[in-house]
Amino acid sequence: MSAELDPRLLTRAREVVSSITGFRDDAIASEAMERVVRQELARGRSSADILGEMLFPQSPLSGTLVRAALVGETYFFRQPEHFRYISQAGVPAALRKGALALRGWSAGCATGEEAYSLAAALLASVPHGFPVEVLGTDLHEASLETARRASYGTWSRRESAPRLFPLYLDAPERQVTILPVVRRITTFAQGNLLAPLPERFGRFDFILCRNVLTYFSPAAREQAISLLTRALNPGGFLFLGAVEADRVPPGMVREGPPELQTFRMLAPGELTTPAPAPRPVERSEPPAPLFRKPKATPVPVVPARVTPPPPPSRLHLEALERIEEGDVEGAAAVLESLVRQAPDYLPGLLELALLRERTGAREAAVPLMRALRVRAERLAPDHLVDGPEALPARFYQASADAYLNQGALE
Ligand SMILES: C[S@@+](CC[C@H](N)C(=O)[O-])C[C@H]1O[C@@H](n2cnc3c(N)ncnc32)[C@H](O)[C@@H]1O
Known part of the structure; x- marks a missing residue:
């Protein structure tokens, strides 16, 4: 039987994770927190020492706790209706408005399957040579390293999600590699959805943030959605997972049926008066x-x-x-x-x-x-x-x- 733990250890561990990630308390797995704390105790550390380190969000122990709480489940073309919508409605709308390039962001991309799926959907939907870029961000650095390797096993290719656009070559091996043309336009960076994305990453026409906010507290979810919408170009689209938003974010309109959880940022002209008549x-x-x-x-x-x-x-x-x-x-x-x-x-x-x-x-x-x-x-x-x-x-x-x-x- 394992020894009793000082209850303050688990309470503070959960607080640390919640404050860094935005997770609701009940979305933080108790076993994961207990496992990390027990590992620290097994190394001979005192409860006071561990409690002290947990006061610092930047400390190695806080990082370990966060990594233990994160859930990285993902696969290619998950929620295929979003990728179909992007290809059939989103991209044509952006091109009609005269977009000079299309930029996508997979926010909370885990090991990159979503970012590459988005890149493949965009590439397949624009004229040959049209500039396309996709950024994938996540809190979990090790997941991003996997994403950058661009090599995936069968777990990333589910029967339930069809391969909608060219993404990798069929191979007899278990591992497949993302097509160079898709890989070339996809980059990854570490980022926390509770902080603004640095300016250097620019703005986006398509943001996917799915199966991430479901773990967040209502306040953290609001904050993250507000930051996501600030990173959209006018007319840009935000795609959330099922039940991840209970209302239309400010400045946006719903696109498609409610279950699509898709929102479009209004362009300035849409907010006020109709477009002016063409000038001479x-x-x-x-x-x-x-x-x-x-x-x-x-x-x-x-x-x-x-x-x-x-x-x-x-x-x-x-x-x-x-x-x-x-x-x-x-x-x-x-x-x-x-x-x-x-x-x-x-x-x-x-x-x-x-x-x-x-x-x-x-x-x-x-x-x-x-x-x-x-x-x-x-x-x-x-x-x-x-x-x-x-x-x-x-x-x-x-x-x-x-x-x-x-x-x-x-
Ligand atoms: C379940 S996965 C979803 C992956 C992908 N979006 C999908 O739908 O397939 C959730 C991802 O969100 C990341 N995540 C959780 N909280 C985060 C935060 N505050 N900032 C950035 N990423 C976060 C996790 O590390 C994890 O990789």
């Missing part, structure tokens, strides 16, 4: 065009000699509005005008290149991507480029590289 485009004397001018809807022109040209971002926003209204030709004409007026405005080059790619005019997209790469290379990688969204120059360079390096485009 002003033109200055255009420099030589960067590429052959395709047939385009005429754009209203006002004389430039009396009015200075509008700032590039204004024209860019106008093009985005036109894309949103389904006026692709009009948007292309505005973007062409923008590229002529401001050939160094990187977001304009990328926007027009992507629009050309989406409409099948690859021969027009390639020179634009080349121009983008040349101009982005002239800037320091971390230089923030103004646009509807301030993004570092390296983003534009990487987008152009990713596009130009696909297939034999160059």
Whole structure:
């Protein structure tokens, strides 16, 4: 029979875990706490010594307790309806709104199956070469190491969750390796959902946080959801596990049936008034065009000699509005005008290149991507480029590289 434990040890162990993870008291396994505490006692430590160390959340013992409490159960394409929704509704909506790239975050990714599934779903749903990135974060560093190895056994591939998108090659072996194209766009970092994600990770269009908040106290859940929504781009989607939110998070709307637990961040125009009517485009004397001018809807022109040209971002926003209204030709004409007026405005080059790619005019997209790469290379990688969204120059360079390096485009 095992010796009686000082009850304060288990109480404090649970408090430590709860304060670090946000877990409800009844979601912390007593046996796990007892096992860790007994191991410490078996090493000859006194109860007072152990209690003292548990006062410090950064201490090794606090870390051991947290790791013992975490539950890392996961598998590929778990809750497949979310991945179907992303592919069939989320990505098309983002592309219609003129997204320049798509970014996903698997928050509480455990050993990475969810992050890779998201990356595979996004990749399979965008035009060839469209920039996609996925971040996976978790509190548990050892799980992240497994995720980075990208090699999985049969436990990660469940019959109950079909392989919806290309993710790994079928292999006779028990272990499968994630496809390089999926692995290349997926990165992992340690992070606690109770703390804001550092700014350097940017914002996301799709956040999956599933089967994590179910362990949290109501207050911790609120805090985590609020931080998650702050990391979303306008129009971005948040996917939670079943029964992980009892109400629609502020600033969001529910998408799909309630059981889908999917929410969309409202864009600024949706919060207030309807989108403004398209503004007339002003033109200055255009420099030589960067590429052959395709047939385009005429754009209203006002004389430039009396009015200075509008700032590039204004024209860019106008093009985005036109894309949103389904006026692709009009948007292309505005973007062409923008590229002529401001050939160094990187977001304009990328926007027009992507629009050309989406409409099948690859021969027009390639020179634009080349121009983008040349101009982005002239800037320091971390230089923030103004646009509807301030993004570092390296983003534009990487987008152009990713596009130009696909297939034999160059
Ligand atoms: C059950 S797994 C879910 C994995 C995946 N999201 C899925 O649905 O398949 C829960 C994960 O959440 C992580 N987790 C729990 N609390 C966390 C916190 N406060 N911050 C970050 N990750 C946390 C755990 O380490 C664990 O890997």
